[in-house]
Amino acid sequence: MTHTPVRRTPWPESSSRAVVTPLQPSVVYASDTPDALDAQYEGRTPGFTYAREGHPNATVLAQKIDALEGAEGGIIVGSGMAAVTAVMLGLLKAGDHVLGGDQLYGRSLRMLAQDLPRMGITTSLADPTDVAAMAAALRPETRMILVEVVSNPTLRVADMEGIARLAQDRGVLLVVDNTFTTPRGYRPFDHGADIVIHSVTKLLAGHSDVTLGYVALRDPALRRPVYDAATTFGLTPSPFDCWLAERGLYSFNLRYDRAEENAARLADHLATLPGIRRVIYPTRADHPDHNRALALLGRRGGNMLSFELEGGRAAANALTRAAPNIAFAPTLGDIGTTLSHPPSSSHRALTPEARAALGISEGFFRVSVGVEEIEILMAEFTEAVAAAARA
Numbered sequence: 001m002t003h004t005p006v007r008r009t010p011w012p013e014s015s016s017r018a019v020v021t022p023l024q025p026s027v028v029y030a031s032d033t034p035d036a037l038d039a040q041y042e043g044r045t046p047g048f049t050y051a052r053e054g055h056p057n058a059t060v061l062a063q064k065i066d067a068l069e070g071a072e073g074g075i076i077v078g079s080g081m082a083a084v085t086a087v088m089l090g091l092l093k094a095g096d097h098v099l100g101g102d103q104l105y106g107r108s109l110r111m112l113a114q115d116l117p118r119m120g121i122t123t124s125l126a127d128p129t130d131v132a133a134m135a136a137a138l139r140p141e142t143r144m145i146l147v148e149v150v151s152n153p154t155l156r157v158a159d160m161e162g163i164a165r166l167a168q169d170r171g172v173l174l175v176v177d178n179t180f181t182t183p184r185g186y187r188p189f190d191h192g193a194d195i196v197i198h199s200v201t202k203l204l205a206g207h208s209d210v211t212l213g214y215v216a217l218r219d220p221a222l223r224r225p226v227y228d229a230a231t232t233f234g235l236t237p238s239p240f241d242c243w244l245a246e247r248g249l250y251s252f253n254l255r256y257d258r259a260e261e262n263a264a265r266l267a268d269h270l271a272t273l274p275g276i277r278r279v280i281y282p283t284r285a286d287h288p289d290h291n292r293a294l295a296l297l298g299r300r301g302g303n304m305l306s307f308e309l310e311g312g313r314a315a316a317n318a319l320t321r322a323a324p325n326i327a328f329a330p331t332l333g334d335i336g337t338t339l340s341h342p343p344s345s346s347h348r349a350l351t352p353e354a355r356a357a358l359g360i361s362e363g364f365f366r367v368s369v370g371v372e373e374i375e376i377l378m379a380e381f382t383e384a385v386a387a388a389a390r391a
């Protein structure tokens with residue numbers, strides 16, 4: 001019997017460097033001495049101590065998204081909802097009020113409706129396309145406004161310039177969830193936002209194989225409480241997820257441009273098909289916020305479009321069945337086109353009347369357009385819409 005211990009050893013030396021960012025799964029980091037640890041904790045030397053507090057793969061990813069958003073010191077967390085959570089828990093206290101856009105991401109709506117009130121934080125919602133409605137909903141104790149630039153799933157375009165002015169006049173923090181628009185379409189810090197949030201899960205990572213979130217804050221003094229909330233409440237991102245998301249990010253600009261071009265063409269194509277009641281795409285002339293979309297986004301309509309079929313649930317079932325290559329899945333931003341049906345997923349908790357008020361009938365679909373050949377996509381949708389019309 002031998003007693004050779006298996007010990008950890010330094011990484012093999014190489015006079016040449018790896019081209020790819022290494023994946024570093026280590027939870028802990030060893031220091032030389034207590035003095036060296038002091039120096040690190042006091043910020044005199046850089047370094048990592050424990051992965052819940054930060055790790056190299058998160059830092060590398062944060063810096064890349066910072067560059068896209070024109071930000072500094074962005075924080076990576078375990079999901080888009082972790083990003084919303086870190087902002088809320090880090091910056092709000094009992095007695096504060098939060099005003100949200102009325103068509104926020106479903107879980108953000110739930111957080112405002114159910115979770116923050118349990119902690120003594122009051123909330124209300126208003127239509128972000130109507131700045132007068134937003135102004136009327138502000139209270140003396142309002143600390144924060146949370147909006148998305150393009151709403152889900154009706155793709156209404158918020159009055160971002162008006163809301164930014166309102167937030168500044170009233171001394172309220174403006175938080176922009178930029179998941180749908182991405183920094184390729186809109187950079188909130190260039191337009192008065194105080195805080196930018198992303199679900200990195202979606203377009204930035206782009207391959208539906210990680211859940212991650214990102215937060216950046218314009219005021220460096222606000223970074224610490226948000227970072228502390230993320231660390232204390234354990235909203236830690238996995239190094240492997242960060243590594244995969246970084247890999248995805250290298251093709252983000254290309255993917256986005258291609259998906260956006262596809263979306264604009266697919267929207268125009270769908271509008272010509274019999275059996276389609278309406279198509280929603282921000283830069284189309286028939287979009288209800290067309291002028292604002294042009295002013296805010298230019299030609300950057302994004303990769304998301306929605307459409308409404310004639311006919312009810314039977315037509316909707318026939319459509320997804322006739323499009324086997326287009327994943328019917330409640331997400332967005334994947335490299336491939338995906339289709340979601342809000343009445344049976346994100347908006348299923350609403351009454352049919354409440355859905356009707358939003359314009360979401362049983363024939364309503366949202367498409368996250370991917371990077372496929374546009375001719376193939378158009379042919380597949382033509383066939384699926386025809387099958388729906390026969391149903």
Ligand SMILES: *Cc1c(COP(=O)(O)O)cnc(C)c1O
Nearest residue numbers: 079080081105179199201211212
């Ligand atoms: C998906 C999404 C989120 C939540 O992100 P997760 O990574 O799924 O937690 C938040 N906001 C918007 C706009 C989203 O689309």
